[in-house]
Amino acid sequence: MNIKRILKISLWACFGLFLASCLMLGVAYWSVSASLPKVDTLSDYRPPIVTTIYADDETVISEFSQERRILVPISRIPRQLVQAFVAAEDSKFYQHRGIDLFSIVRAALKNLMAGGIRQGGSTITQQVAKSLLLTPEKKFSRKFKEAILARRMERSLSKDDILFLYLNQIYLGHGAYGVQAAAENYFDKNVGDLSLAESAMLAGLPQAPSRYSPFHNYEKAKTRQIYVLNRMVEDGYITRQQADKAVSENVVIHPRNERQIPGAAYFTEQVRRYLEERYGTEVLNTGGLKVYTTMNVAMQQAAQLAVRSNLVQHDIRRGYRGPLKTFDSDRQAEFLSKQEAIYKQPPEPGTLVEGVVIGSRDHRAIVRIGRFTGIIPLNQGGLAHKLRVVDRGQKVKFVGERATTLPIGSVVQVKIKQSSDTEMTLSLYQEPAAQGALIALAPHTGEVKALVGGYDFNRSQFNRAIQAHRLPGSAFKPLIYAAALDKGYTPATIMLDTPVIYRQKGEDGTETEWKPKNYAEKFTGVTTLRQALAQSYNVVTIKMLQDIGVGYAINYAKKLGIESPLNRDLTLALGSSAVSPMELASAYCVFANGGVLLRPVYITKVVDRHGRILESRDPADFPGGPDPDQTLINQFPRRVISPETAYLITNLMESVVQDGTGYRAKALQRPVACKTGTTNDQKDAWFVGYGPRLLAVSWVGYDQERSLGPLETGSKAAAPAWVEFMRQALENQPVEHFPVPDGIEFRPIDPATGLLVPEDASTMTVEAFAPGTAPTRYALEAQQPQAIDFFQMDMEE
The missing domain is CATH 3.40.710.10 (DD-peptidase/beta-lactamase superfamily)
Incomplete structure (x- = not known):
């Protein structure tokens, strides 16, 4: 067989394979495309977003979410941040139509050489398709579907529309979905306030959010940031000078403040229960509601502090309930050895820790915490007032519920008051038992x-x-x-505060007596x-x-x-x-x-993710009149x-x-x-x-x-x-008096009789009366107090 014939057969074979591949691809496209989700659903993008709870001054007091995501329009996202993500994830984004064949081939070759999947060739458009329209399974069929959807998305959506979906949907680590939540997580900033250096650090996260986390791996995050900045220079988004300046910038990682007001948990839990009952768990955690409440932050914190302080003082009056446990010398040594591994430095003031009583001197208990020593004054009030340290092996003595002794080896909870390497000052602590x-x-x-x-x-x-x-x-x-x-x-009605007995027969004929008395166990007579x-x-x-x-x-x-x-x-x-x-x-x-x-x-108002008022106490929020379901106004x-x-x-x-x-x-x-x-x-x-x-x-x-x-x-x-x-x-509130209704009458009376007296009488007091109820007689006219006593009973009965 000559060379020409071999070439001819080879060409026809290749052509046949090509036709067969095209036919198979066509059949695959036809069979798959009909079952793919509609791309036009992306125009109504409704991802899970945070429900935010506000105080009466619109301070954020809590959040409820399944995925912590805060939607931001593309117009509010800085162009440098957009460019950083494009440069890092899909440099040909503005040129391709959904698929970058060169990147796919390059990724395939690198993965082949590495003997496994090391690099992906997905464009930003494909990533959006996978995230919003497909499951995350790692199969060729999914990649095929992803490519088809990416092409369709490019035909129906603008590049900015795709970037809006991508930058709000992407997971960026530590529970943050989207660039706004990530900006808050890592820098405690709004996305619009990010610098170029911060933008590049965020753009380095999508490949591996945990590996490049600025919280846990700052050096790796910095390396990734430099890579993103270099890519931005290569793509012409920034100059080398701008990149160098961003590299030298000291990026401060500033975790966002938890949006939970200290001491407000009972209030916000009550709000959560109402919202869950009315709107359901899914809407609560994914619906992006804005809930405006009646809580005053300063009052709430003052209330929590007042309750806790009062319970602590009550607990001190009740006395120390005794040590958590007691150790023999072997268990004590083992316990302190474990603490030494934990406390390399003296615990900070205000910290609650456990310590072991090892002795006493000069009315002070000596306590060991790891290798550090502290003292508890025993004669300066508080829980430790009048406690005595006794020898190991002795039992704790009690007077009522109050412990009066602490055996050596007692494990006690203490609060650090002053901290140093030499000797710490401690106070005995126990959580109040009352509520x-x-x-x-x-x-x-x-x-x-x-x-x-x-x-x-x-x-x-x-x-x-x-x-x-x-x-x-x-x-x-x-x-x-x-x-x-x-x-x-x-x-001014006169009553008799005198003893009285109530007798009652039970079903079995047994007679019982009830003799109510006052708290002071005495009676005052006329009052x-x-x-x-x-x-x-x-x-x-x-x-x-x-x-x-x-x-x-x-x-x-x-x-x-x-x-x-x-x-x-x-x-x-x-x-x-x-x-x-x-x-x-x-x-x-x-x-x-x-x-x-x-x-x-x-709650004063509930607003949905689109700004529609669901409930409100202000009728002005419903110009056409409220729906009966908008019950907050009712x-x-x-x-x-x-x-x-x-x-x-x-x-x-x-x-x-x-x-x-x-x-x-x-x-x-x-x-x-x-x-x-x-x-x-x-x-x-x-x-x-x-x-x-x-x-x-x-x-x-x-x-x-x-x-x-x-x-x-x-x-x-x-x-x-x-x-x-x-x-x-009320500290900064003006002093106010209670308003007096117009009908209230004030009259000078004698408190011993409840009757009128002249205004210059030595025993006179001014009393308030509802219209027409003031006495008309004067005390001098009365023969005796007009006492009302409906229970003058025959005590001999």
Whole structure:
């Protein structure tokens, strides 16, 4: 066979193979292309983006997301950043039509020489197709589909459209999707503020975000940055001088501040629950909602600090509960050896660490932390006050629940006060066992300004401000007093604070007796309603409840916003029915708001990713009228008691501060109305009060109900948190007085009789009355006090 024939056959064979390949390619294209997703869906690009929660001043307080992505239009992305990504990832981007054959061949050869996949030949367009329209599987079929889609995308989208998709979709490490999230992650900047050096460092990340992470591998990130800058020079985007300047720039890696306000977790969790219930988990985590809340950042932080500080002080009063554990000498040496590997330097001041008690000298416990030594003063107050260090092997001695001794070898938790190589100063620490809650509302709007549901959200997500139902004790009394005022009582009504016995037969015929008493276990006899509330007399409240009727009082409380079941007996007067702190706050808001009920609200507006208002409390946001589903505007404010009754209760509770159990609130030196609450055996302590612009509820108790300790009343256990919070919250606010309704009448009366006296009488006091309820008789005309005592009972029965 001659050469010509061989060449001819070879040519025909090659031509046949070419035709066969074309036919196979055509068949493959025809079979695959029909099943590919439509490229025009990219025009409605809706990736998962962050839902952002804002405080009342639009400070970002939290975020919820599946992928932390913040969409930015291409017009807001600096051209140098765009050019850096193009130079690093696809230098022929502006020339090719979706596929760069030269890059594919080059990558194939390099991968063949390396014996594996070392380089990809995908263009930016192909990467977008893979990310948004295909699965990430590593198969030839996927690459084939990717190429087809890339060609289609180039026909239907502009280059800027493709770059918009790419720069917002790409993963750049540490949970950041897109260039805006990455700019915040690494430099704590908006993308528009990035320098050339920072832009080049970001553009070096797509190839391997973890390997080139500026957080973990700064040198590798720097090497990659230099590569990107050189590519930009080669492609003519920047000059060599610009590149050299960027290389020499000291790029500071500045992690973004976590968008979670310290101490706001209980509030934001309440908002999250509402959003999840209303819109669903997927919309919450991917929908890019903007949620504007009522929280005031300064108040929230003040509330959290007040609750924590108050619980720590209560815990100190209760005493040290003992060491975490005790070690023999062998286990102590092993423990300290492990610590030496951890603590190469003395722990910083403020750090909480565990240490081992190794001895004592001069009323100071000596504690080892690794190779470092610290001392705890034992006679300067705090948890360590009057503790004694005793020999190893002795047991910890207790007085009640308070430890009085620390055996050598005790493992204790301490806080570093002063730190040095020679000797550290420490304080004994233990997390408070009791819990607390604090709610602050703006009474005229119902807006929740601060919400603390416990000592530490990270340890317990149970929100005691909303989810806990506890006995309110005497904090419930103002609701009974308000009901009585609407039944004809006045602040000057004379009552008899005298003993009374209630007898009741059970189903088995057994008779029981109830002898209610006051907290001080004594009776004062004749007293006015004002004095009875100021001193929180139990018996007077019980007698008053019996007179107005338990059913009437329950309906009255429901009208004020109490939703929990209430006991239908006289113990209701003493707060024997459990309510949540939020319920009690809502009821007191009626008094502070002049008799108008407003439900507590956390959210003022919800906006979707397109700027459409989903919910709002402002009717002006809906010029055509709101849809019924836009419920935030539907707070149904309604008058439930008269302005006069609301003012009289407020005025009575001002006396609780000035002359009664709420005396701690006088420290604010401004008008406030307050009430304490303490339950049997001091299991719950309350302090509820308000000024003209702000109301707060403070509660303290144990999750598993038990006594807070002797004398741990509402005034001692709960009031300090309330006072400290209000002091900070109102610090820069002008002093205001409660507004007085026009119908309120002020008359000079004799507090011993409740009747009128001349204005110059030595015993005169000015009392407030609702219209038409002031006394008309003078004290001199009366033969005896007009005391109301409905329980003069025959004790011999």
